[in-house]
Amino acid sequence: MAGITFKNVVKTYDNGVTVVPDLNLEIKDKEFVVLVGPSGCGKSTTLRMIAGLESITDGELYIGDKLMNAVAPKNRNIAMVFQNYALYPHLSVYKNMTFALELAKVPKNEMKKKVQWAAEILGLEPYLDRKPKALSGGQRQRVALGRAMVRDPEVFLLDEPLSNLDAKLRTEMRSQISKLHKRLGTTFVYVTHDQTEAMTMGDRICVMKDGIVQQFDTPQNLYDHPCNIFVAGFIGSPQMNFIDAQVKKADGGYALCFGDTKVISDRSELAAYEGKTVVLGIRPEDLHAEQSFFKEGNSIKAYIDLDEMMGSESYLYLEYAGQKMIARVPARYAKRAEENIELAIDVEKIHLFDKETEKAI
Amino acid sequence: MDKKPSHARTVIAYIVLIILTFLCLFFFYILIVNATRSHPQIQKGFSFIPGHSFMKNLRSVLNDANIPVISGIKNSLIVSSLSAILATYFSALTAYGLYAYDFKLKKPAFVFIMLILVMPTQVSAMGFINLITKMGMLNTLYPLFLPSIAAPAVFYFMYSYMQSSLPLELVEAARIDGSSEFHTFNRVVIPIMKPALAVQAIFAFVSSWNNYFIPALVISDNSKKTLPILIAALRSADFLKFDMGKVYMLITIAIVPIIIVYIALSKYIVAGVALGGVKE
Amino acid sequence: MKKVKGNEVSYAKYGYLFIAPFFIAFLIFQFIPLIQTIYYSFFEYYRSGLKIIGPNPVGFDNYAALFEADFGKYAGNTIIMWVIGFVPQILISLLLAAWFTDIRLRIKGKQFFKVVIYMPNLIMASAFAMLFFALFSDNGPVNSTLISMGIIAKPFRFLSSVWGTRGLVGLMNFLMWFGNTTILLMAAVMGINPSLFEAAELDGCSPRQTFFRVTLPMIRPILIYVLITSMIGGLQMFDVPQILTNGKGTPDRTSMTLIMYLNNHLFSKNYGMAGAVSVILFVIAAVLCLAVYFTLNADDDSKRIRKRDRFKPRKEAING
Numbered sequence: 028m029a030g031i032t033f034k035n036v037v038k039t040y041d042n043g044v045t046v047v048p049d050l051n052l053e054i055k056d057k058e059f060v061v062l063v064g065p066s067g068c069g070k071s072t073t074l075r076m077i078a079g080l081e082s083i084t085d086g087e088l089y090i091g092d093k094l095m096n097a098v099a100p101k102n103r104n105i106a107m108v109f110q111n112y113a114l115y116p117h118l119s120v121y122k123n124m125t126f127a128l129e130l131a132k133v134p135k136n137e138m139k140k141k142v143q144w145a146a147e148i149l150g151l152e153p154y155l156d157r158k159p160k161a162l163s164g165g166q167r168q169r170v171a172l173g174r175a176m177v178r179d180p181e182v183f184l185l186d187e188p189l190s191n192l193d194a195k196l197r198t199e200m201r202s203q204i205s206k207l208h209k210r211l212g213t214t215f216v217y218v219t220h221d222q223t224e225a226m227t228m229g230d231r232i233c234v235m236k237d238g239i240v241q242q243f244d245t246p247q248n249l250y251d252h253p254c255n256i257f258v259a260g261f262i263g264s265p266q267m268n269f270i271d272a273q274v275k276k277a278d279g280g281y282a283l284c285f286g287d288t289k290v291i292s293d294r295s296e297l298a299a300y301e302g303k304t305v306v307l308g309i310r311p312e313d314l315h316a317e318q319s320f321f322k323e324g325n326s327i328k329a330y331i332d333l334d335e336m337m338g339s340e341s342y343l344y345l346e347y348a349g350q351k352m353i354a355r356v357p358a359r360y361a362k363r364a365e366e367n368i369e370l371a372i373d374v375e376k377i378h379l380f381d382k383e384t385e386k387a388i
Numbered sequence: 389m390d391k392k393p394s395h396a397r398t399v400i401a402y403i404v405l406i407i408l409t410f411l412c413l414f415f416f417y418i419l420i421v422n423a424t425r426s427h428p429q430i431q432k433g434f435s436f437i438p439g440h441s442f443m444k445n446l447r448s449v450l451n452d453a454n455i456p457v458i459s460g461i462k463n464s465l466i467v468s469s470l471s472a473i474l475a476t477y478f479s480a481l482t483a484y485g486l487y488a489y490d491f492k493l494k495k496p497a498f499v500f501i502m503l504i505l506v507m508p509t510q511v512s513a514m515g516f517i518n519l520i521t522k523m524g525m526l527n528t529l530y531p532l533f534l535p536s537i538a539a540p541a542v543f544y545f546m547y548s549y550m551q552s553s554l555p556l557e558l559v560e561a562a563r564i565d566g567s568s569e570f571h572t573f574n575r576v577v578i579p580i581m582k583p584a585l586a587v588q589a590i591f592a593f594v595s596s597w598n599n600y601f602i603p604a605l606v607i608s609d610n611s612k613k614t615l616p617i618l619i620a621a622l623r624s625a626d627f628l629k630f631d632m633g634k635v636y637m638l639i640t641i642a643i644v645p646i647i648i649v650y651i652a653l654s655k656y657i658v659a660g661v662a663l664g665g666v667k668e
Numbered sequence: 669m670k671k672v673k674g675n676e677v678s679y680a681k682y683g684y685l686f687i688a689p690f691f692i693a694f695l696i697f698q699f700i701p702l703i704q705t706i707y708y709s710f711f712e713y714y715r716s717g718l719k720i721i722g723p724n725p726v727g728f729d730n731y732a733a734l735f736e737a738d739f740g741k742y743a744g745n746t747i748i749m750w751v752i753g754f755v756p757q758i759l760i761s762l763l764l765a766a767w768f769t770d771i772r773l774r775i776k777g778k779q780f781f782k783v784v785i786y787m788p789n790l791i792m793a794s795a796f797a798m799l800f801f802a803l804f805s806d807n808g809p810v811n812s813t814l815i816s817m818g819i820i821a822k823p824f825r826f827l828s829s830v831w832g833t834r835g836l837v838g839l840m841n842f843l844m845w846f847g848n849t850t851i852l853l854m855a856a857v858m859g860i861n862p863s864l865f866e867a868a869e870l871d872g873c874s875p876r877q878t879f880f881r882v883t884l885p886m887i888r889p890i891l892i893y894v895l896i897t898s899m900i901g902g903l904q905m906f907d908v909p910q911i912l913t914n915g916k917g918t919p920d921r922t923s924m925t926l927i928m929y930l931n932n933h934l935f936s937k938n939y940g941m942a943g944a945v946s947v948i949l950f951v952i953a954a955v956l957c958l959a960v961y962f963t964l965n966a967d968d969d970s971k972r973i974r975k976r977d978r979f980k981p982r983k984e985a986i987n988g
Contacts, residue, residue: 041490080560082678101566113561117579127565178565397875401767401775408760409784411843416787418809419799434809478689485686489679497687499961504694506897506960508904510927511950514708514934514942515701537693569682598792600907601927605934616794616907623798623911635802642795650790654783661786661848662855 029091029104029181029214030056031077036086038072038238046072047238050086059208059215061229063222064261069238070218074184077216078107090182101130106175107184111191112167114159114174121155124174138177145173148210149203165196172207183208185217189224201227222262226250234258256306256385259378265311265342267378268352272307274300282324283307283377286348289324290372294379296388305388308378311342311353316360320371327352327370334364343368419643422636430632445637452634454625455618456610457641463529464597464614470533471596472589476546478537479588480581483546484573488559505540510601517605527609532602542588545663549584550577587660590653594646615642702950709943715936722940730944738921739929739945745834745917746925749909750902752838757846758894764846765853766879771865782854785847793844793907800836801827801912827912830922837909837923845901849894856890857883889963896959903952906931 031054038047046069054060062070075081076088079100088095095103114123121142128138146152149169159167168188175183185204189197205228208215219225225232226246234241234249234257242254253259259267272283272290280293281301290307297305314327329347341361345352345368354370362368379388422430425439449457486498509516520531554577562572578585600616607613613621619642622635650657709730713722764785768778775781788796804810804826811823826832860883868878884891906927909917915932917924926949933942 078560078564080563100560100564105564107561107564109557109561111555111557113555113557115558115562115576115579117576117582126562126567130566130571174565398773398775401773404763405767405775405781408764408846409781412784412788412847415796415799415803418803422802422809430809431807434813478693482687482690485683489683489686491680491683494683497691501690502961502964503957504698505957505964506900506953507698507957508900508949508953509698510904510906510930511946511953512698512701512705513930514939514946515704516697517934518704518708518939519696519701531697535693535697538690538698543690569679573686594790598790598794598907600792600794600910601931605931616792619792619794619798620911623801623914632802635798639795639799639802642792646790646792647787650787651783654786655779657790658779658782658786658851661851 030054030058031182031214031216032087032089033073034087034089036076036088037084038069038076038081039084045084045238047076050238050240052233052240052243054214054216057212057214059205059217059228059230061217061219061225061232062235063219063225063232064235064241066220068235070220070233070235071186072238073235074186074216074218077103077182078105078184079103103182104180105182105184106178106180107186108168108171108175108188110187112159112171114167114170116159119156119158120151120162120170120173123159123170124177126174127178141177141179142173145176148176148207149173164192165200168192168200169203172204176207176211181214183211183213183215185215187219188217189219190221197224204228222264226262234261252387253308253378254387256308256380259308259380259387263310265353265355267308267310268314269380270307270309270348270350270352271304271382274303274305276301283379285350286327288327288348288372290374290377291324292374292377292379294388297379300381300388304382306380306382306385308380309352309372310376311355313373313376314352314354314356314370315373316354316356316368316370320373321369322371322374325372325374327372328367329354329370331362331364331366331368334361336361345370416643416647419636419639423633423640425633425636427631427633430636441633442637445631445633448631448634449637449641455621455638456613457618457638459611460613460615460618461641463612464616467529467532467603467614468593468596471536472593474533475536475539475542475592476585476589479539479542480546480578480585481573482543483550484577487547487550487554488556501540501543505544507540509535513602513605516602520606525606527607527612529607529612531606532599532614533596536592536596539592542592545588546581546584549581549663553584554580583656587656587663590649590657591660597646618642705943705946706950707943708939709947711940711943713940713943714938726940730940731948733941734944734948738924739926739948741921742917742924742926742929745921745923746902746905749834749837749841749905749923749925750899752834753841753845754898754902757842757849757898758891760842760846761849761853761894764850765857766875766883768850768854769857770875772875782847782851785850787847788843789845789848791844793840794911796840796844797908797911800840804832804836828919830919833909833913833919833923837905837912840908841902841905845898849898852890852894853887856887860886893960893963896956896963900953900956900960903927903949903956 031052033050033052036047036050037045039045050073062073064070072081076083077090079095079098083096090103090105115126118126124142124145125138128141142155146155149172151166151169151173154162154166154170159170162170171188188204189200192200201224217224217228229246231243231245232249233243236257242249242258249258249262253262256269260269270285272285274297275282275284277289277291280291281297282289282291283305285307327347329345329352331343332346333344335342335344336358339358340355341358343354343356343361345354356370380386381388418434421436421438423445424442425435426441426444429435429439429441449455482501486494516531517526520526525531558576558580559572562576567576598616600620603614604617604620607617619638622630622638708723710725710727711723712726712729713724715721767773767775768781802808806823806825811820814820815823824832826836864882864886865878868882873881904927905925909923909925910928910931913923915928917928926945930942930945930949933945
């Protein structure tokens with residue numbers, strides 16, 4: 028069992044493009060870490076460096092306490108699940124799972140036992156003699172997992188493993204992979220661009236952008252305390268609203284002014300921003316239509332451009348003080364498009380960001 | 389409304405197709421009929437009905453000391469089989485080398501092969517004969533199959549096939565599974581390439597089986613001759629003295645095995661021809 | 669322990685290793701011979717009786733001798749016989765490809781027809797030529813049939829007539845290649861997005877208009893490819909006329925092709941002249957190879973151009 032450590036790792040391709048400029052990351056033993064970010068953010072490259080499929084330009088990569096830079100993939104004691112599963116099309120499910128074991132010269136009966144064990148956990152017993160072609164997408168996905176499991180790796184690497192499945196199967200496989208992690212007690216590194224997968228599965232989530240780690244934290248902390256505008260906008264759906272607000276001195280702290288709204292905050296850090304503009308972030312679910320939330324100055328009277336009825340709740344696309352906002356309110360409080368609505372901002376839940384650095388205040 | 393003109397066009401299309409089919413099959417039909425008729429019958433005129441001299445013609449071909457048919461078939465089989473194996477295996481290997489690996493000379497190597505894709509081998513025949521003479525390979529079968537190792541057209545087919553059917557992730561999965569690079573090629577890539585290998589093996593076999601230009605220059609020893617040289621020898625002999633039943637029989641021996649294999653595998657061969665032209 | 673270069677994992681050397689056999693075989697069996705061929709084309713180097721004359725450097729004398737002799741005539745023969753075969757080949761192939769892919773025609777037995785028309789391509793050309801020689805000889809089956817049907821009074825001597833011989837070579841080339849071309853063109857037509865044909869039909873195109881305005885422009889790249897590869901095939905024309913005329917290009921060398929001419933020099937061991945012929949053939953082939961290279965690699969460009977072309981007629985329709 029082993030953790031993974033990146034020390035000042037750089038990845039530059041032969042064409043001179045640097046995708047990872049300076050990566051420092053410490054993944055603990057037995058942890059389920061999700062690398063998440065928009066496409067091209069370097070998350071897959073990072074995973075492939077762990078696997079040894081991409082060479083490391085500079086810096087050091089450790090698995091456990093062993094330096095891995097120059098170790099061939101097969102000697103890293105890792106297993107990888109690929110986005111398109113990468114099953115050997117000419118081999119049966121059983122042979123797919125034993126391919127690595129045969130190369131490692133594992134005795135026949137031990138091989139059989141291991142496949143049996145994995146097939147039982149994954150519900151693959153009826154399909155062992157089939158070729159991948161004769162399996163559904165979800166079954167292929169499970170074979171790919173099984174192929175990784177039988178090898179008893181120290182680290183499991185998963186590269187967008189659910190992106191080729193339909194929505195329902197994805198939800199199902201999500202919980203199955205989480206369960207598998209608990210059962211195996213191995214380090215999992217999971218790459219995805221889907222924040223729902225990241226939030227539901229990860230012990231810790233590493234949000235990346237342009238090859239740089241933005242924030243590496245637990246799902247709850249990422250949601251409650253995003254460290255910058257990028258992370259705040261990336262996590263949560265619909266996206267957090269960002270509003271430019273003037274900071275003014277007021278009773279009991281500072282007032283954040285936009286339109287007719289004055290939200291009072293007692294955050295002392297605002298002293299430095301007096302008279303300047305900051306970015307106020309508020310999640311759509313923290314805009315309320317219920318009476319109990321209204322206080323002096325915290326309301327916005329907005330025009331509804333568009334409404335999306337989701338059943339139990341409604342998404343309202345608003346326009347207020349020349350800025351676009353989204354609110355997520357219970358269906359019974361919602362109004363329809365082209366009407367006006369009054370909403371209260373939950374002052375406890377506001378996020379404040381520096382307009383220049385985009386960092387949290 | 390548009391059914392009527394279509395109907396007329398369908399009739400015309402069938403007439404043209406039947407004429408072309410007739411053209412394609414007619415000559416072979418006469419060939420096979422004449423191979424079963426005796427020389428006097430053939431001289432008398434032409435007939436659609438097979439004769440009874442098949443065995444007699446066959447025996448007289450096989451017993452003719454000047455036409456070593458048995459060794460001709462054997463030589464043709466050896467040369468064509470080895471050509472097919474070498475051309476397909478090494479083309480797949482070359483295509484894989486350029487497809488799966490990154491190295492400095494990758495692009496130039498690829499461009500080079502594409503440039504010589506359709507270069508006729510005849511243009512270097514003079515130097516080729518000279519060289520194999522110096523290497524002591526004149527009058528041996530080696531120069532007839534060894535050059536197949538470098539078959540640019542087969543390479544191009546394999547490369548295109550890999551692009552459509554061999555995801556690189558599969559190679560990476562094998563690498564993580566602990567497979568060496570050669571093991572991956574032989575145990576993962578080759579099985580996936582089977583359809584392409586089969587089609588190209590057939591084409592390589594047939595073109596080698598039919599090849600006349602180079603073998604005629606390389607081989608002079610009767611026991612090393614391949615079938616096309618024997619056919620050509622037939623032509624250069626004083627034709628009128630020949631037993632025509634024997635002539636037709638020898639042509640039949642050269643052509644019919646290929647036709648039988650073709651009919652058995654026609655589905656794959658025709659599909660393979662179509663694949664060769666599609667590059668999108 | 670292996671594939672470790674410095675401090676990183678590298679597989680580059682396997683790339684070199686895997687492509688090495690190809691390049692070694694190419695070097696030995698094609699490249700070095702080609703260099704030698706070019707080299708000796710500047711030498712007087714031939715066999716006279718049992719004596720070897722040369723090699724003595726003679727500059728461009730061999731080339732000059734070539735053009736003084738009948739090189740131009742043989743080039744002309746090659747072109748004529750190629751055209752006789754190619755023109756009907758491309759026309760029939762286009763027609764068949766259009767018919768086979770026309771859903772409204774509903775031709776049954778497509779697979780059977782494809783199998784039949786491709787078959788002559790696999791036949792040993794030398795045997796095929798021998799067969800034609802036997803069938804069309806002065807008292808062969810074709811003549812006897814024509815006489816017995818009363819079409820001609822006495823045997824027509826196909827192989828003693830200039831156009832008879834050239835026509836037969838062209839006919840054989842046509843028979844051997846039209847099936848192959850048909851299948852290639854069909855594949856190209858079937859590669860066109862079917863909704864394009866549906867759109868053309870909705871726009872009121874007749875089958876003929878669809879063929880000329882949609883199908884032909886769309887398969888242009890493959891037509892060019894077929895044309896050039898066929899030219900290269902024509903350049904290599906040898907087996908059929910060689911066997912049909914016993915290497916003599918009868919009558920009066922009017923069916924002697926360039927490769928037959930090369931073959932004669934190779935057989936008489938006139939390496940200097942053979943080299944000169946080869947070099948000229950190489951230059952022509954190299955130009956054609958470049959053309960193939962660009963048709964295969966201009967894919968992206970041609971697609972972009974084609975896309976633009978597709979919108980052109982529509983604009984014209986709006987304007988006028």
